[in-house]
Amino acid sequence: xxxxENEKLESANAQDAQPDTxxxxxxxxxxxxxxxxSGEGKEGSFAADLMDLLESVFVSVFVVxxxxxxxxxxxxxxxxxxxxxxxxxDRLLVSRIDRSYETGDVLILDAxxxxxxxxxxxxxxxxxxxxxxxxxxxxxxxxxVDIHFDEGVVYVDGQPLDEPYVSSLTNYSTGSFQFPITxxxxxxxxxxxxxxxxxxxxxxxxxxxxxxxxxxxxFLRLSPLSSFGKID
Numbered sequence: 205x206x207x208x209e210n211e212k213l214e215s216a217n218a219q220d221a222q223p224d225t226x227x228x229x230x231x232x233x234x235x236x237x238x239x240x241x242s243g244e245g246k247e248g249s250f251a252a253d254l255m256d257l258l259e260s261v262f263v264s265v266f267v268v269x270x271x272x273x274x275x276x277x278x279x280x281x282x283x284x285x286x287x288x289x290x291x292x293x294d295r296l297l298v299s300r301i302d303r304s305y306e307t308g309d310v311l312i313l314d315a316x317x318x319x320x321x322x323x324x325x326x327x328x329x330x331x332x333x334x335x336x337x338x339x340x341x342x343x344x345x346x347x348x349v350d351i352h353f354d355e356g357v358v359y360v361d362g363q364p365l366d367e368p369y370v371s372s373l374t375n376y377s378t379g380s381f382q383f384p385i386t387x388x389x390x391x392x393x394x395x396x397x398x399x400x401x402x403x404x405x406x407x408x409x410x411x412x413x414x415x416x417x418x419x420x421x422x423f424l425r426l427s428p429l430s431s432f433g434k435i436d
Contacts, residue, residue: 275301277420279312279338285396285403286310286338288371289435295427296338296435298420305421307360308369309341310435311394312419319391320380320411327388332409336419339394339404340369343387345415350384351406353377358395359384369436372400380408390415 281294289310290296298312305311318332343349343360350359356373358365374395377383387393391412396402404410422435 275299277312278426279336279419279422281338285398285401286340287398289340289369289397290338290425291431293428294425294431296422297424297426299423300420302421302423303418305341305344305392305418307341307343307365310422311339311341311392312422313337313339313394313413314417314419315410315413318407318409318411319414320408321385327391327412330408333403337403337410338422339396339402341392342395342405343393345387345389345391347393348384348386349393351377356399369397371398374399376400376406378407380406380411388412392418 277298277300279296279298281290281292281296284292296312313336315333315335315337317329319327319329322328342358342365348359348361350362351357351374352359353375356375358367358374376399385393391414393405394410394413395404395406405412425431425433425435
């Protein structure tokens, strides 16, 4: 009977000696779970980065839109009325916020309507050029403008203007005004630098320009790059 008991003991000891494999079996799902959590973390990080990028792009676009709506805008020159200062096709940068204008400033103006005197010397509105134009400021409300066409010289408040920017003298008028005239309050008087061909306040298609129709002041030529720089 002893051998049988020994066999039983050996069998029991053999069973006790077998390794417990359950922890190893449990380790596999834990490892997979860690990998899944790691994948979820990467996806969450990518989504967060994408949202940050989209937010940055949106803010940048919004800021640019604000700048070009309220602070600056661009304008393209169409024609030769501002030669030699500006050439046909020039692209300009225009300040919308600088509202302190002086004689000699180059302005972008809305000339959809024209404003001239009627027989009672009252400013009346009529059809204008129907587009935006670029001209040089000569006089503002309350100032007197006189043009001596025989001399080709423009006078403001009795003083001749020094105009080194013009390509030709001011020798003709289209008859919109009888000079001298006093510019009404709330309006300005403008001329092009190429006085021989320019349509400006001398023309009944423009006449006076209301101050609220000033789009802005030109301060920089963007293109062509060969002519990049400040506008005087």
